[in-house]
Amino acid sequence: MSLVARLVPLAGVLTASALLAGCGQLTDDGAADGRRAVASFYPLAWVTEQVAGDAWTVDNLTQPGKEPHDLELDIRQTAELDSADLVVLEEGFQPAVDATAADVDAPVLDAAQVVDLLPAADHEGESEEEHAEDGHDHEHGDTDPHFWLDPLRLADLADAVADQLAEIDPDGATTYAANAEAVRGELEQLDREYTDGLASCERTTTVVSHDAFSYLSRYGLDFEPIAGLSPDAEPTAADLARLQDLIRTDGVTTVFSERLVSAKMADTLADDLGVTSAVLDPIEGLSDATADEDYLSLMRENLTALQQANGCS
Numbered sequence: 001m002s003l004v005a006r007l008v009p010l011a012g013v014l015t016a017s018a019l020l021a022g023c024g025q026l027t028d029d030g031a032a033d034g035r036r037a038v039a040s041f042y043p044l045a046w047v048t049e050q051v052a053g054d055a056w057t058v059d060n061l062t063q064p065g066k067e068p069h070d071l072e073l074d075i076r077q078t079a080e081l082d083s084a085d086l087v088v089l090e091e092g093f094q095p096a097v098d099a100t101a102a103d104v105d106a107p108v109l110d111a112a113q114v115v116d117l118l119p120a121a122d123h124e125g126e127s128e129e130e131h132a133e134d135g136h137d138h139e140h141g142d143t144d145p146h147f148w149l150d151p152l153r154l155a156d157l158a159d160a161v162a163d164q165l166a167e168i169d170p171d172g173a174t175t176y177a178a179n180a181e182a183v184r185g186e187l188e189q190l191d192r193e194y195t196d197g198l199a200s201c202e203r204t205t206t207v208v209s210h211d212a213f214s215y216l217s218r219y220g221l222d223f224e225p226i227a228g229l230s231p232d233a234e235p236t237a238a239d240l241a242r243l244q245d246l247i248r249t250d251g252v253t254t255v256f257s258e259r260l261v262s263a264k265m266a267d268t269l270a271d272d273l274g275v276t277s278a279v280l281d282p283i284e285g286l287s288d289a290t291a292d293e294d295y296l297s298l299m300r301e302n303l304t305a306l307q308q309a310n311g312c313s
């Protein structure tokens with residue numbers, strides 16, 4: 001961006017900052033001389049923002065409405081990474097980001113290093129042999145990257161972000177620790193809501209579009225994905241036949257799709273079997289439809305959707 005182009009929006013930010021300075025609600029005052037973190041997709045950006053507070057600007061590399069798994073970086077985003085004071089990413093989730101971050105000067109916080117990741121789930125009826133025969137030996141033996149759907153694991157990332165920020169800016173250490181504790185409090189509350197809300201359900205089998213929800217299994221649900229760990233890992237005819245059987249046998253009422261990828265597969269499956277199709281958001285990113293939401297509100301919407309689908313009281 002040229003200097004002139006940069007000065008114009010900055011003037012607006014400064015005016016807004018001056019107006020807001022009295023009420024302590026500044027969120028955007030880092031633009032001029034504050035520090036800047038770059039997070040590679042939404043849940044990482046959300047946590048980093050909560051912990052970093054007002055003295056930092058947090059940029060999300062994945063634009064709203066974009067599915068983050070297959071993010072490709074343009075020159076501007078590469079420069080953004082290179083000039084950041086901190087990069088927060090999850091190794092293994094976005095290969096293009098991993099490759100670029102390996103060459104940047106900024107300190108990199110890798111969520112996969114600080115959060116206890118689950119192994120990639122092996123789903124019933126899929127054997128290693130079948131996969132080998134089909135020529136896709138994806139994921140097996142790897143870890144499942146979608147840890148943010150477990151509020152307590154996201155709280156662990158908040159703690160790690162606070163530690164990393166304190167290393168970069170020791171003067172702010174107390175603030176970062178306090179912010180991380182506040183986020184942990186909110187996430188533990190959310191965890192209690194899930195535990196209570198899903199404690200008593202008529203059904204546990206939950207059919208979802210891609211294999212993003214295993215971290216919610218500890219609340220007692222069994223997730224059956226139509227696609228693989230990545231939304232573009234398409235199911236085979238045998239996978240679909242097995243799911244149809246399961247939906248009939250277990251009395252599944254709802255097939256869940258998501259917002260950032262096509263709902264076609266989920267809708268077709270639901271139509272064929274005369275069951276409902278509804279949205280369960282893997283919260284990999286925001287979109288136009290969820291621009292006013294945040295991680296916490298989307299998690300609560302997901303909880304309501306899961307309770308409805310599974311007859312939880």
Ligand SMILES: [Zn+2]
Pocket residue numbers: 069146210211212229230231282284
């Ligand atoms: Zn995913």
